[in-house]
Amino acid sequence: MNTALWAVLPYLALTTFAGGLVWRYRYDKLGWTARSSQLHERRLLGLGSPLFHGGILLTALGHATGLLIPAGVTRALGMSDGVYKAMAVGVGGLAGLMTLAGLAILVFRRLTVRAVLRASLASDLVMYVLLGSTILIGLAITLSGNGHDYRASVAPWFRSVFAFQPAVDAIAKAPWAFQLHALIAWTLIAAWPFTRLVHAFSLPLGYLARPYIVYRSREASRGQALD
Amino acid sequence: MRVLAQMAMVMNLDKCIGCHTCSVTCKQAWTNRGGVEYAWFNNVETRPGQGYPRTYEDQDRWRGGWTLTRRGRLKLRSGSRLRKLATLFFNPHLPALSDYYEPWTYDYQNLITAPAGDDLPTAKPTAPITWSANWDDSLAGGPELAQHDPILKAMSERIRLEFEQAFMFYLPRICEHCLNPSCVASCPSGAIYKRTEDGIVLVDSDTCRSWRSCVTGCPYKKVFLNHQTGKAEKCTFCFPRIELGMPTVCAQTCVGRLRYIGVVLYDPDRVLEAASVRDEHSLIDAQKQVLLDPHDPSVIEAALRSGIPQDWVVAAQRSPVYSLIFDYQLALPLHPEYRTLPMVWYIPPLSPVVDAVRDTGFDGEDAANLFAAVEALRIPIGYLASLFTAGDPAPVREVLRRLVAMRAFMRDINLGRDPDESIPASVGMTGSQMYDMYRLLAIAKAEDRYVIPHAHREDAGAPNDGCSVPTPVSLPFPKVRQS
Numbered sequence: 188m189n190t191a192l193w194a195v196l197p198y199l200a201l202t203t204f205a206g207g208l209v210w211r212y213r214y215d216k217l218g219w220t221a222r223s224s225q226l227h228e229r230r231l232l233g234l235g236s237p238l239f240h241g242g243i244l245l246t247a248l249g250h251a252t253g254l255l256i257p258a259g260v261t262r263a264l265g266m267s268d269g270v271y272k273a274m275a276v277g278v279g280g281l282a283g284l285m286t287l288a289g290l291a292i293l294v295f296r297r298l299t300v301r302a303v304l305r306a307s308l309a310s311d312l313v314m315y316v317l318l319g320s321t322i323l324i325g326l327a328i329t330l331s332g333n334g335h336d337y338r339a340s341v342a343p344w345f346r347s348v349f350a351f352q353p354a355v356d357a358i359a360k361a362p363w364a365f366q367l368h369a370l371i372a373w374t375l376i377a378a379w380p381f382t383r384l385v386h387a388f389s390l391p392l393g394y395l396a397r398p399y400i401v402y403r404s405r406e407a408s409r410g411q412a413l414d
Numbered sequence: 415m416r417v418l419a420q421m422a423m424v425m426n427l428d429k430c431i432g433c434h435t436c437s438v439t440c441k442q443a444w445t446n447r448g449g450v451e452y453a454w455f456n457n458v459e460t461r462p463g464q465g466y467p468r469t470y471e472d473q474d475r476w477r478g479g480w481t482l483t484r485r486g487r488l489k490l491r492s493g494s495r496l497r498k499l500a501t502l503f504f505n506p507h508l509p510a511l512s513d514y515y516e517p518w519t520y521d522y523q524n525l526i527t528a529p530a531g532d533d534l535p536t537a538k539p540t541a542p543i544t545w546s547a548n549w550d551d552s553l554a555g556g557p558e559l560a561q562h563d564p565i566l567k568a569m570s571e572r573i574r575l576e577f578e579q580a581f582m583f584y585l586p587r588i589c590e591h592c593l594n595p596s597c598v599a600s601c602p603s604g605a606i607y608k609r610t611e612d613g614i615v616l617v618d619s620d621t622c623r624s625w626r627s628c629v630t631g632c633p634y635k636k637v638f639l640n641h642q643t644g645k646a647e648k649c650t651f652c653f654p655r656i657e658l659g660m661p662t663v664c665a666q667t668c669v670g671r672l673r674y675i676g677v678v679l680y681d682p683d684r685v686l687e688a689a690s691v692r693d694e695h696s697l698i699d700a701q702k703q704v705l706l707d708p709h710d711p712s713v714i715e716a717a718l719r720s721g722i723p724q725d726w727v728v729a730a731q732r733s734p735v736y737s738l739i740f741d742y743q744l745a746l747p748l749h750p751e752y753r754t755l756p757m758v759w760y761i762p763p764l765s766p767v768v769d770a771v772r773d774t775g776f777d778g779e780d781a782a783n784l785f786a787a788v789e790a791l792r793i794p795i796g797y798l799a800s801l802f803t804a805g806d807p808a809p810v811r812e813v814l815r816r817l818v819a820m821r822a823f824m825r826d827i828n829l830g831r832d833p834d835e836s837i838p839a840s841v842g843m844t845g846s847q848m849y850d851m852y853r854l855l856a857i858a859k860a861e862d863r864y865v866i867p868h869a870h871r872e873d874a875g876a877p878n879d880g881c882s883v884p885t886p887v888s889l890p891f892p893k894v895r896q897s
């Protein structure tokens with residue numbers, strides 16, 4: 188059971204994620220979009236979307252730090268565990284609250300504004316359920332002040348997954364809330380390529396460097412992708 | 415010198431009867447699909463009026479096009495590149511659907527299912543109808559509507575009061591396929607591009623990511639977001655037809671036969687400089703200087719060296735668009751002050767002047783009356799200038815004088831009198847030039863109104879099926895819901 192959850196499922200999710208992204212990019216470029224609904228409603232979106240995106244991008248950064256950088260490294264850099272923890276809860280909590288508030292506004296908007304609801308796809312529903320539950324549990328863990336040191340359980344296991352030697356025992360001893368958060372997150376990752384979340388991989392940073400006016404010749408413009 | 419070719423259009427506004435045939439045939443061809451019900455790649459607006467989407471010309475509000483920084487550098491009015499990235503999550507300057515209008519349909523079912531009775535059954539609209547793309551059609555500024563016309567607002571208070579002497583004309587609009595397109599510059603993903611062969615500005619749906627920056631970027635509001643697919647869509651200048659030498663749908667179906675299509679040659683390396691000219695009144699001349707004289711041997715040589723095919727150079731020499739801009743000096747660009755160097759040009763209408771003369775009890779056909787009116791009438795001319803010359807009345811007056819002269823000159827001919835050479839001479843033309851101008855404006859056949867060389871495929875490498883639209887791939891999932 189533990190093996191299935193912590194050593195097999197991550198690879199299933201990652202394979203679906205990678206394979207799904209490649210498949211979608213090759214065969215459904217027309218669907219690869221943020222699918223803006225601002226035309227239908229702007230007031231709530233103007234509140235919710237920047238809040239949510241700001242929060243989620245901060246959260247992503249926090250996860251990268253917490254999961255990928257071993258505790259040894261921050262200690263070696265002279266940051267005591269107490270300081271780290273205070274930062275993680277402070278910044279993480281703030282980011283989480285922003286994300287949650289933003290998400291709440293976005294979901295409320297999606298359900299109550301008729302035009303937005305009618306423009307929703309089944310994949311939007313799946314996305315919001317997975318995204319919402321992951322965020323809720325994650326934020327609850329952070330704010331509950333739970334004393335568990337995830338950098339000794341979840342994080343080593345997470346890194347071990349990418350070393351292809353999953354440390355099942357490490358995660359197995361983490362509290363159930365951490366485990367549930369991780370499980371739903373893997374499901375979200377598996378579903379990612381099939382939702383509008385693909386737009387997160389299209390952050391157009393190339394815009395900062397390219398000339399303003401884009402010229403293309405007629406033949407070269409057939410089915411060419413830039414980002 | 416690098417040379418590129420550009421497909422361009424001229425519309426002769428005096429001949430537009432506001433029938434909307436162009437809009438409807440365009441819609442049938444391009445926007446009769448889900449998600450773009452509200453989009454009119456071609457629309458016809460009554461001026462004075464708010465336009466479509468309403469008040470789109472108010473760039474303080476909608477932030478379209480370019481402006482100059484204090485140091486004279488060209489920048490997007492909607493902000494720097496960083497600012498555009500920072501506002502990806504929410505675009506503060508995007509028109510809402512209600513600024514275009516909420517599309518509606520009718521309950522046609524009722525026509526066949528209504529029980530028999532004395533009254534004819536009706537097809538009721540399915541939603542309340544409160545606004546549309548041409549809500550103020552032919553109202554010419556009934557006071558409640560016209561007061562929101564950004565052009566009128568910008569004119570002085572006094573002029574607005576005198577505005578009781580109403581005038582009206584129609585303004586058909588499509589995408590301008592600009593030489594300096596701010597839609598292209600606004601797209602962070604680089605999904606909108608200008609074709610090097612013919613200058614047509616197109617959206618690559620495969621790389622559009624729904625950032626909707628282009629909608630704000632275009633000052634003419636001629637990029638539309640498909641709210642089902644989330645992708646931008648815009649006027650294509652009917653490129654599949656153009657490539658085969660056929661005119662656009664709007665031009666071909668135009669009842670007034672007022673549209674001209676032709677090739678102009680331009681130097682892409684002069685575009686930035688022309689768009690950055692400080693004095694707004696000099697923008698038209700700067701824009702004209704970007705266009706090259708296709709009869710000039712050095713231009714011909716440079717064009718051929720730049721890979722422009724021989725028959726395209728010939729087409730540029732025969733171009734009615736070039737004639738109307740340069741030989742006859744009649745065509746003016748729409749809102750040059752947006753600095754996008756638009757490539758759909760307009761011959762401003764004389765009809766507001768004629769109407770004003772007639773309404774005051776004088777002979778609206780008499781040349782002396784009309785000449786005097788062109789000099790004296792401040793309102794219609796000021797209004798036309800705000801549309802076509804960044805507010806400078808002089809070029810508008812010059813065009814209108816030529817149109818008056820042509821009327822007077824042709825009147826003599828039609829009445830069997832001797833043509834009076836002093837009339838064309840008074841606007842710097844000869845009688846035969848004026849007669850040619852009259853032919854092009856009044857009775858030109860399709861082959862003279864549309865001089866469209868075929869696209870060249872022999873150098874394309876890949877076999878071509880005669881259709882440039884890529885074959886769509888259909889997939890079971892994920893699918894956009896069609897309603």
Ligand code: HEM
Nearest residue numbers: 221222223224225236243293297386387390502503624625
């Ligand atoms: C990487 C940078 C990102 C950019 C530039 C971006 C941009 C956008 C844009 C333009 C929209 C459409 C808003 C509209 O309706 O007009 C959107 C929607 C959305 N984005 Fe992002 N996004 C990014 C990353 C992410 C990430 C990492 C997530 C989640 C993990 C996310 C989740 C969402 C969701 C859930 C919506 C739908 C909001 C709605 O209900 O309409 N985005 N995003």
Ligand code: SF4
Nearest residue numbers: 589590592595597632
């Ligand atoms: S008029 Fe056309 S080419 Fe010019 S900025 Fe607008 S959409 Fe782009």
Ligand code: SF4
Nearest residue numbers: 430433434436668670
């Ligand atoms: S079809 Fe021609 S005459 Fe009719 S509205 Fe369009 S441009 Fe004007």
